[in-house]
Amino acid sequence: MKVLIIEDEPSLRNSIREYLEHQGFVCEVAADFREAIDKVTDYEYDCIVADIGLPFGSGLDVIRELKSLKSKAGIIIISAKDSLEDKLSGLELGADDYLTKPFHLSELNARINALLRRKNFDGNTSISFFEITVIPASKTVLVHDKSITLTGKEYQLLVYFIANQHRVVTKSALAGHLWGDAYDQAGSYDFIYTHIKNLRKKMMEAGGEDYIKTVYGTGYRFG
Amino acid sequence: MKLLTKTTLYFIIIMLPVFGAGAFFLFHKFNKEIKHETDEELANDQLQWLRYLDTASIDNPIFRFRTQEFQLIPTDQPVQRKFKLKGVTLYQETEDAQAPFRELSQVISIHGKHYQMILRKSMIEKDDLLKNIIYVMLLAFGGLLVFVVLSNWFISRNVWRPFYRTLDKIRHLQLNKMEARRFASTPTHEFNQLNEALNQMTDRIHQDYINMKELTEDAAHEMQTPLAIAQSKLELLLQDENLSEDQLKNIGQTSEELQRLSRLNHNLLLLAKIENQQYPVTEQPDLHLVLIQYLSLFEELIREKELTVATNLVASAPWPLHPALADILVSNLLGNAIKYNYPTGRIHITLTEKTFTISNTSNLPEIPAANVFQRFRKSNQGYSNSNGLGLAIVKKIGETYHIQITYQYLNGLHIFTASC
Numbered sequence: 001m002k003v004l005i006i007e008d009e010p011s012l013r014n015s016i017r018e019y020l021e022h023q024g025f026v027c028e029v030a031a032d033f034r035e036a037i038d039k040v041t042d043y044e045y046d047c048i049v050a051d052i053g054l055p056f057g058s059g060l061d062v063i064r065e066l067k068s069l070k071s072k073a074g075i076i077i078i079s080a081k082d083s084l085e086d087k088l089s090g091l092e093l094g095a096d097d098y099l100t101k102p103f104h105l106s107e108l109n110a111r112i113n114a115l116l117r118r119k120n121f122d123g124n125t126s127i128s129f130f131e132i133t134v135i136p137a138s139k140t141v142l143v144h145d146k147s148i149t150l151t152g153k154e155y156q157l158l159v160y161f162i163a164n165q166h167r168v169v170t171k172s173a174l175a176g177h178l179w180g181d182a183y184d185q186a187g188s189y190d191f192i193y194t195h196i197k198n199l200r201k202k203m204m205e206a207g208g209e210d211y212i213k214t215v216y217g218t219g220y221r222f223g
Numbered sequence: 224m225k226l227l228t229k230t231t232l233y234f235i236i237i238m239l240p241v242f243g244a245g246a247f248f249l250f251h252k253f254n255k256e257i258k259h260e261t262d263e264e265l266a267n268d269q270l271q272w273l274r275y276l277d278t279a280s281i282d283n284p285i286f287r288f289r290t291q292e293f294q295l296i297p298t299d300q301p302v303q304r305k306f307k308l309k310g311v312t313l314y315q316e317t318e319d320a321q322a323p324f325r326e327l328s329q330v331i332s333i334h335g336k337h338y339q340m341i342l343r344k345s346m347i348e349k350d351d352l353l354k355n356i357i358y359v360m361l362l363a364f365g366g367l368l369v370f371v372v373l374s375n376w377f378i379s380r381n382v383w384r385p386f387y388r389t390l391d392k393i394r395h396l397q398l399n400k401m402e403a404r405r406f407a408s409t410p411t412h413e414f415n416q417l418n419e420a421l422n423q424m425t426d427r428i429h430q431d432y433i434n435m436k437e438l439t440e441d442a443a444h445e446m447q448t449p450l451a452i453a454q455s456k457l458e459l460l461l462q463d464e465n466l467s468e469d470q471l472k473n474i475g476q477t478s479e480e481l482q483r484l485s486r487l488n489h490n491l492l493l494l495a496k497i498e499n500q501q502y503p504v505t506e507q508p509d510l511h512l513v514l515i516q517y518l519s520l521f522e523e524l525i526r527e528k529e530l531t532v533a534t535n536l537v538a539s540a541p542w543p544l545h546p547a548l549a550d551i552l553v554s555n556l557l558g559n560a561i562k563y564n565y566p567t568g569r570i571h572i573t574l575t576e577k578t579f580t581i582s583n584t585s586n587l588p589e590i591p592a593a594n595v596f597q598r599f600r601k602s603n604q605g606y607s608n609s610n611g612l613g614l615a616i617v618k619k620i621g622e623t624y625h626i627q628i629t630y631q632y633l634n635g636l637h638i639f640t641a642s643c
Binding site: 012016022100101173182195 | 444445451452454456471521
């Protein structure tokens with residue numbers, strides 16, 4: 001899977017690239033508007049991660065260009081401007097998702113994964129991790145080909161974990177993924193632990209291995 | 224005291240002695256004039272009498288008249304060359320009162336005989352004169368007073384109208400709506416100057432306010448990128464398998480604090496945007512649905528704390544609010560009711576078409592009314608996840624979209640009510 005990262009901040013660009021490459025993506029980068037336009041016209045990408053505020057132009061114009069090229073690439077906007085108009089005009093232009101800076105790399109990765117699944121297979125594909133199989137279309141989870149029943153949140157957690165396999169995922173990233181902006185209100189992350197405990201229990205009861213490792217004081221690692 | 228009352232009062236105070244002095248001067252002047260006239264008449268009368276007596280005394284009779292007005296009495300006193308004039312008061316039998324008279328007296332000689340001649344004229348008009356003058360003066364003064372009050376009333380209604388209009392505008396001036404406020408020019412030079420000065424002042428204040436706001440917004444925006452970089456670096460650092468537990472914990476805590484900083488930043492930006500009315504009311508989201516959505520979103524929090532939630536919700540409550548703000552309003556209030564509750568506590572939620580009330584039990588005491596909606600005013604020590612902006616945002620939404628937000632503490636319940 002090929003991803004183009006359009007971001008003018010070199011540090012952030014490199015972080016995203018490093019994280020995504022580790023998760024198995026082939027990444028290319030563009031540091032400004034011209035470079036971005038050159039790359040999208042010359043190459044095909046599966047997914048494009050675009051900042052809106054760029055030197056020499058706007059990320060929104062890159063999206064316009066992509067649409068005029070009839071590109072099939074999924075588009076995720078990452079913007080420092082948490083403004084509604086940007087979000088709406090971005091989505092209206094044909095962007096598929098919108099993330100406000102600062103964001104968790106694990107969240108960006110999960111969104112790219114979900115987007116690519118939607119785009120490339122119309123959701124008709126399964127995600128596998130050893131004995132675990134997730135069928136997104138029906139939200140079914142199989143362990144050793146045996147179906148297990150998960151709550152909505154447990155299912156979301158599992159998909160998130162598989163997308164970010166082998167990586168440490170922080171509790172706040174998990175909370176943000178499950179509850180969005182409202183996780184501000186939570187007061188503590190204790191309740192995440194309950195979900196993880198239940199998920200772990202259900203998978204182990206079905207004969208699965210315990211893939212969820214607690215990383216001391218920070219979060220969890222899957223696999 | 225109103226300016227007009229004051230000027231009227233001063234006017235009266237100044238006019239009173241002026242009118243008094245005028246009355247005194249008039250009386251004095253008229254009095255002198257009357258005396259002078261009477262004296263002239265007396266002298267004239269005497270001349271006539273002398274002529275008459277001169278012709279009437281051919282037979283050399285001895286005259287003896289004694290009336291109030293005219294006396295001619297023989298005397299041994301020597302002849303006086305000039306007559307004497309003076310004022311006297313005499314008893315009037317008919318009126319049983321003393322009356323003022325002018326008197327002319329002279330010892331004259333008629334054919335060798337000496338007579339004391341006295342001529343008198345009544346000055347009874349003098350009293351009437353004083354009465355008349357006082358009467359006229361009082362009439363003039365009263366008339367003037369009525370005129371002054373009436374004209375002041377008229378002036379206050381007309382001339383001062385631009386002033387009161389300006390005053391009313393100043394009273395309703397709001398920092399964020401200053402731009403639209405113009406103090407119109409008036410036909411009065413002084414008010415024009417005032418309005419011009421006010422226009423300049425509001426422009427300057429508004430400009431300063433805009434600059435301040437832009438600074439806040441820009442600063443918040445500019446902070447997002449470094450925050451994003453720092454956070455991404457920490458997330459990558461976490462992936463290092465050689466980290467010790469202590470190092471992991473430190474990174475985790477740093478990352479947590481960064482999260483807090485970005486939430487704070489996010490909320491400050493949100494406050495600024497609500498104030499800028501960047502959330503137009505284009506639709507009317509159903510608060511019932513929003514509430515149901517957040518109740519299910521917070522389900523595990525409620526279950527974790529074993530809270531009892533009692534709801535009394537109307538089937539549909541469309542509120543004139545941007546959907547994003549409806550979400551924030553509900554999630555902030557509901558989130559607080561959960562966060563500050565004690566385990567096995569209670570939450571009551573009532574939703575009607577126009578009001579949304581949420582009350583909760585809590586170990587926290589009543590929040591002082593002055594602090595409840597203030598930024599960064601945290602009565603909740605030990606809830607480190609709070610940034611002290613939740614209620615300030617709710618209040619700001621209320622202020623900007625004409626929704627009344629109130630807080631009450633009753634029977635151990637913290638009650639928040641939003642009504643549109």
